[in-house]
Structure formats: C-alpha cells, structure tokens
Amino acid sequence: MSTAAITVPVTVADHDNCPATSVLRRVGDKWSVVILSVLAHGAYGFNELDRSVEGLSRRMLTRTLRALEEDGLISRTLHPTVPPRVEYTLTDLGRSFLEPVRALGLWALAHRSDLEAARTRDG
Amino acid sequence: MSTAAITVPVTVADHDNCPATSVLRRVGDKWSVVILSVLAHGAYGFNELDRSVEGLSRRMLTRTLRALEEDGLISRTLHPTVPPRVEYTLTDLGRSFLEPVRALGLWALAHRSDLEAARTRDG
DNA sequence: CCGAATCCGAGCTGATACTG
C-alpha cells in the first residue's frame, strides 16, 4: 500500500440510513437548535417559547417540538390545571446533544472573519 | 428577583443574521458534509465525486460544490488539459470545519441506541 | 392557553437532455 492514498475509492453509500444523517439534519433544521438553546435555560410553556423566539410561528413551533420530542431530546409535561399548562424541558439526551452543537457554534464564531472574507471574495 | 430562574426572558432575536446559523444550515444540508468527508481523503474530480456518493445527482453536486466554494471550505482548480480536469480539495478552513462536524457524528454514534429507543416509543 | 387543520407560495431536489 505504497501510494494508496491517491486513489482511495471512498464510496459513500446508504446515506439516508446513516445514524449521523438524521442528527445532522436536525441540526440544520431552522428552529430546532434555537428552541433547544432556549430550553437550556429551564422549562418553558408553549406561548412562552413562541414569544421568546422572534419570527417563529406557532405552526413551526408545534412541528419542531413534536420532532424534538420524538427524537427524545425534549419532554412534554401536561399539567391539568385551568387554564392548562404544558411544560417543555430538555431531557438528558437533549442536554448532551447541545455539547457538540455548541462546539459547532464556537467554530462559527472563531472563523467568522474567514467565512465573511470568503463570501466577500466572490458574491 | 428571588426566583428569577423560572422566568428567564431569553428572547432570541435576529436569528437569520447569527453567524452560527449559516454554519448550522450548511451542516444540515443534504450533501455538504458527505462531500466534505469524501474530500478529506484527498483531491477529487467532478465525476469522481459523482460516482463516490450514491444517490447524488450532478445537479446537486454542482450546487453543493459552488456553495462550499463560496464559503471557503473547498477550492476548485481547473487544469486546462485535454480533456479538462477540475480538482476539488479541502481548504484549511474546510479541514478545521470537519472537526466539530465529526464531534457531532461521534455523538450520533454514541447515542444511537437512545435515539432509536425514542423513535420506537412513539411512531 | 395549547394546539390542529387548511391553504398556499417559495425553494429544494431529482430526472432528463444538452453543451463545450
């Protein structure tokens, strides 16, 4: 294997079934990371979340909360009071998920000028 | 302010202009991470990349390569030979970008069973 | 207060065919 490095075949197959793919797509989701970041501060109700994130519609809030719940990243607790109160909180899985996500955010901040420079070079 | 923790306002504004948002969306992009991962092995030509990733169309390959180039994550080199040869390689920025991305992939692998369990609980 | 249901435009995505 002297110079194998120049002809590595690296065929990427089964992209959709890769366990990492669904995680990556959740990260790229427009509101998931924002909502998770807000919930990192504590429990929130539905409208509380709605008001906390500028530009977030109730529809997308509902959808995103459902998706995050199905992934086990947040938990939903219904308090049968009047009026009803629903609390969303991070699960342990959700908290641990925020760690690599923050690493990505820190990278973005650290290389912010590089990214802007690249965007400026060509439009 | 005795129990301020339960009413943290945490208003998230200006979501679209956050420097981290564009990075997160690139991560969530369907093919970006796959292509970057392939290029981590060395330089690739256009059709070489096309064949290396199952299910990737030429159209989306072109689009993704342009986007990655505009972000400064890869570089495109045209060799004016016959037939023409174009080489795509990672930039230093692209290589450093792969580090936090890999952290996310490792998280996905580490918590794979947790994620599957959550998906199984409710469909 | 906490959603669900519906409608609709915009953009992503792929198949196919064509160019230099």
Next chain:
DNA sequence: CAGTATCAGCTCGGATTCGG
C-alpha cells in the same frame, strides 16, 4: 470530463382559521 437548462414533484415554512 465537467458542467448547464428545463421541467416536475415534494417539502418547508408562514398566514389564517378553528377547536379543546
């Protein structure tokens, strides 16, 4: 070999309206 052009399906995301 390395793309571009065009068309069609689908999903995303928002506005609005309705229900528990």
